[in-house]
Amino acid sequence: MIQTLRRLFLTLLFLSVQTPDLLALNSDQHEAVQHEVETHSTDTAHEEEPVLDVMGTVADHDYFNFVGIHIYLPKIIYWEDAAHNKKFNVFSNTHAAVESGLFIEEDHAIHPADGGHIVIDFSITSHLVYFWLSMGMALLLTIFMAGRYKKGIGNEVEPKGTFQNIFEVLFVFIRDDVARANIDKHKADRYVPYLFTAFMGIAFMNLLGLLPWAATATADLTVTATLAIITFIITQFSGTKDHWMHVFWFPGVPTWVRAILTPVEILGLFTKPFALAIRLFANMLSGKIMIIAILGLIFIFADLFGPVAGYGVSIFSVVLTVVLYALKVFVGLLQAYIFTLLSAVFIGMAAEDHAHEEEHYNAEHVA
Numbered sequence: 001m002i003q004t005l006r007r008l009f010l011t012l013l014f015l016s017v018q019t020p021d022l023l024a025l026n027s028d029q030h031e032a033v034q035h036e037v038e039t040h041s042t043d044t045a046h047e048e049e050p051v052l053d054v055m056g057t058v059a060d061h062d063y064f065n066f067v068g069i070h071i072y073l074p075k076i077i078y079w080e081d082a083a084h085n086k087k088f089n090v091f092s093n094t095h096a097a098v099e100s101g102l103f104i105e106e107d108h109a110i111h112p113a114d115g116g117h118i119v120i121d122f123s124i125t126s127h128l129v130y131f132w133l134s135m136g137m138a139l140l141l142t143i144f145m146a147g148r149y150k151k152g153i154g155n156e157v158e159p160k161g162t163f164q165n166i167f168e169v170l171f172v173f174i175r176d177d178v179a180r181a182n183i184d185k186h187k188a189d190r191y192v193p194y195l196f197t198a199f200m201g202i203a204f205m206n207l208l209g210l211l212p213w214a215a216t217a218t219a220d221l222t223v224t225a226t227l228a229i230i231t232f233i234i235t236q237f238s239g240t241k242d243h244w245m246h247v248f249w250f251p252g253v254p255t256w257v258r259a260i261l262t263p264v265e266i267l268g269l270f271t272k273p274f275a276l277a278i279r280l281f282a283n284m285l286s287g288k289i290m291i292i293a294i295l296g297l298i299f300i301f302a303d304l305f306g307p308v309a310g311y312g313v314s315i316f317s318v319v320l321t322v323v324l325y326a327l328k329v330f331v332g333l334l335q336a337y338i339f340t341l342l343s344a345v346f347i348g349m350a351a352e353d354h355a356h357e358e359e360h361y362n363a364e365h366v367a
Contacts, residue, residue, distance in 0.1 A: 054296065058219055058288050061126045062094045065213045073129070075110070076122035077103075082114045130217040134204035138197060141167065174199055178341055183348035187238075191347055194234060198227060199340040206284060206332030210325070218335070219285040221277065228277035231343040236269070239350040272346050276339060283335050287328045295321050 063070040072093035080086050091097040094110060103110040112118065145167045149155055159165050174196045180188040202218060209216025217223050245251060247265045250258050297317050302310025 054289055054292050057292055058216075058285060060220055061215070062123065064126055064129050065215070067213050073124040073126070076124070077110075077118055078120045078122065079112055079116055079118045081112060081116040086119070126215045127217045127220040127223060130205060130208055130215055131223055134208060134217065135197075135201045137204050138200035141200070142196075170199070171196060174340065178337075178344045182341070182344040184351055184353065187351050188348075191234070191238075191344070194230075195340050195344055198231075198343060199336050202227070202280070202336035202339055203333055206336060207329070209284070209288065210328065210332070216284050216288055218280055219288050221281045224277040224281040227280070227339070228273040231276060231346065232270075232273035235272075235343075235346045235350045238347050240353055242353055243350045272342075276342055280335050280339050283331060287324070287331055291321055291324050291328065294324065 062075070063072045065071075072095070075091040075094055075097045076089075077091075077097070078086070078088050089097070089100075089102065091100065094105065097103045097110055098105050102113055104113045105111075110118075141163075145154075145164060148160075148164060153160055154164060154168060159168050175189070175192050178199075179192045179195050182188075183191055205217040205223070208214050209219065239247075247269070248262055250261055253261065295317050298310050298314045301313045
């Protein structure tokens with residue numbers, strides 16, 4: 001029983017924690033205390049490393065983690081030195097940038113050694129890699145399935161294979177129940193490619209984050225903000241004349257009321273994509289933190305009270321982690337759907353022709 005519980009615990013630990021240093025639980029590690037020594041002039045400070053670094057685990061990194069192996073990623077930096085000269089440098093990794101003498105590393109970030117500042121950091125990070133992987137998988141899957149439909153599989157005959165059937169169910173769902181249900185039927189189909197790409201890309205990012213060595217790209221605000229900005233741009237370019245009239249003028253409304261409604265409507269244009277970005281980011285980040293924190297109770301109790309306490313609390317932590325892991329799969333797909341649905345709603349509100357609806361309504365009542 002103990003051996004079975006131990007194997008289950010180690011398996012879940014491998015599936016949930018990305019930091020290799022947390023993969024051991026034994027008495028030797030319990031008794032060993034590591035310190036970082038920092039020298040500031042003549043003073044020496046000793047800082048004990050934390051038993052569990054939750055935020056460090058979910059943070060973006062300059063390396064790609066694959067089964068505990070760190071593959072360091074290129075640093076691409078556009079910066080300005082102390083003499084106000086603009087420079088562009090490419091390094092194989094952070095260590096190479098520091099070795100060049102142009103940069104120093106402080107608090108896990110690099111800065112120009114001469115006191116200048118970084119203008120734009122184009123460096124590749126772990127979250128960016130998983131963003132590319134997820135979008136690449138969505139693109140390749142769509143191209144592959146499109147090829148099958150061109151051959152008549154799914155058109156002339158029924159879809160074949162599990163993947164094609166799942167793909168068709170998802171595509172038809174996004175087209176009929178998301179796009180056409182919320183956007184004018186004459187315009188809906190032109191937005192299906194973007195909505196389906198957003199859904200598949202976010203779903204892949206959320207699910208890839210469950211892999212043992214992976215990072216959740218949607219737990220990064222820059223990723224979710226980028227997706228929300230794309231929705232914002234498409235929404236504004238889809239706005240009809242009638243839409244902008246209801247933002248800036250409000251036909252038939254008294255002037256003093258317009259002075260109140262117009263600022264609110266303008267503010268609403270920006271709060272909608274902001275809500276999209278924050279909702280996706282907060283849900284995915286909190287889920288990751290919760291799993292790591294609950295599983296991390298094992299290490300905290302082991303460090304405070306010894307290995308026996310660690311094994312004791314592992315029963316609670318492992319069972320709860322299993323439940324949270326299953327819930328996180330559901331939440332990952334649900335958040336992809338919610339982002340896509342709200343994007344369709346916002347686009348549909350902007351692309352709607354209210355005047356046409358009013359004319360149709362009046363015509364029906366006159367008849």
